[in-house]
Amino acid sequence: MNVVTHPIERVAVIGAGAMGGMYAAHFARAGFDVRFIARADRARILRDSAVTVNGEPLRVPVVDADTARSWTADLVIFAVKDRHLRAAIDEAAMVVAPSTIVLSVLNGLDSEERIATGLGSAPSVLLCVAMAMDAERAGDDIHFRQAGRLVFGHEHNDEVSPVVRAVQDALTRAGLEWETPPDMRHRLWWKFMVNVGINQASAVLDAPYGAFQHDGDARSLMAALVDEVIDVAHAEGVDLGPDDVDAWHRVLAGQPAEGRTSMHQDVVAGRPTEVESFGGRVVELGRRYGIPTPFNQAIVWVLRARTGRA
Ligand SMILES: NC(=O)C1=CN([C@@H]2O[C@H](COP(=O)(O)OP(=O)(O)OC[C@H]3O[C@@H](n4cnc5c(N)ncnc54)[C@H](OP(=O)(O)O)[C@@H]3O)[C@@H](O)[C@H]2O)C=CC1
Numbered sequence: 205m206n207v208v209t210h211p212i213e214r215v216a217v218i219g220a221g222a223m224g225g226m227y228a229a230h231f232a233r234a235g236f237d238v239r240f241i242a243r244a245d246r247a248r249i250l251r252d253s254a255v256t257v258n259g260e261p262l263r264v265p266v267v268d269a270d271t272a273r274s275w276t277a278d279l280v281i282f283a284v285k286d287r288h289l290r291a292a293i294d295e296a297a298m299v300v301a302p303s304t305i306v307l308s309v310l311n312g313l314d315s316e317e318r319i320a321t322g323l324g325s326a327p328s329v330l331l332c333v334a335m336a337m338d339a340e341r342a343g344d345d346i347h348f349r350q351a352g353r354l355v356f357g358h359e360h361n362d363e364v365s366p367v368v369r370a371v372q373d374a375l376t377r378a379g380l381e382w383e384t385p386p387d388m389r390h391r392l393w394w395k396f397m398v399n400v401g402i403n404q405a406s407a408v409l410d411a412p413y414g415a416f417q418h419d420g421d422a423r424s425l426m427a428a429l430v431d432e433v434i435d436v437a438h439a440e441g442v443d444l445g446p447d448d449v450d451a452w453h454r455v456l457a458g459q460p461a462e463g464r465t466s467m468h469q470d471v472v473a474g475r476p477t478e479v480e481s482f483g484g485r486v487v488e489l490g491r492r493y494g495i496p497t498p499f500n501q502a503i504v505w506v507l508r509a510r511t512g513r514a
């Protein structure tokens with residue numbers, strides 16, 4: 205792990221969508237040197253027509269990954285969908301130095317591992333989950349009411365490392381809430397449980413958060429999907445249980461009733477979904493451990509059939 209010798213100033217965001225736009229706006233407003241990373245048409249479009257965040261145009265320079273440059277990032281935030289991660293890693297490599305710190309807000313269990321492998325051993329890739337935001341994108345317009353919280357760190361954080369401290373300081377300066385829990389693996393699985401439950405159920409039911417905030421059929425579907433995650437988590441040695449479900453219900457109660465999960469937004473916009481990283485992963489783990497996962501299997505079939513495979 206590299207030691208950070210200076211505060212974070214240069215922040216690269218890869219993916220100028222709901223999450224990337226929301227984070228870029230926070231860092232830009234706080235005076236950081238923020239750049240979007242893109243290539244080809246995406247770079248051109250980002251330069252020609254700025255995205256808007258909560259109605260305000262966000263003018264952030266674009267580092268074009270097709271052309272040579274000298275700018276490197278202190279912090280890189282990955283904010284693309286899982287099917288775009290491979291290309292995003294190649295693009296981000298251009299702005300990564302040995303001291304660069306990397307956060308991934310992608311949902312799913314394995315983006316950090318894929319990024320660390322793709323970028324090589326030099327940069328510090330922390331584990332990260334993004335919680336309780338309601339970021340939405342329609343075309344180039346990004347809206348959020350709640351920016352939520354970034355939960356991040358090393359796998360164990362009994363002591364705060366210099367790398368983690370540098371990110372905590374940068375997020376605080378950007379006005380973003382954060383948390384560094386002792387056991388990040390548990391949090392990654394907790395977020396996975398949440399996404400497998402509500403993202404998938406909201407996507408197949410075309411239903412906003414409000415449909416899941418009270419007992420009823422929608423919440424029962426979410427619970428059935430969640431139960432299967434808990435079973436495979438136990439097989440993986442992760443102790444998810446009723447307290448974790450209660451914790452999710454408390455977060456859910458605070459979400460805007462009309463807000464939509466990222467997967468619900470994908471289905472509405474006719475985009476491929478992240479179902480392979482959610483239900484697909486549960487089904488795969490279920491097969492490995494001999495655990496039945498019929499609800500997740502059904503959701504995978506429905507979403508693949510509806511939107512095509514990611
Ligand atoms: N929205 C939310 O509330 C939350 C989302 N997440 C997770 O965060 C991740 C991002 O989600 P979200 O922001 O909603 O997704 P969006 O689809 O809104 O944004 C993704 C952005 O990445 C761009 N992109 C894709 N490939 C590249 C590339 N190679 N280089 C540069 N940009 C690229 C896309 O451009 P284009 O449109 O041209 O493809 C798009 O602008 C997902 O894993 C999601 O599950 C996590 C918590 C909450």
Ligand SMILES: CC(C)(CO)C(=O)C(=O)O
Pocket residue numbers: 311334335336337338352398399402403464465466467
């Ligand atoms: C937890 C939730 C549902 C919103 O923060 C999310 O991660 C998503 O929409 O992808």
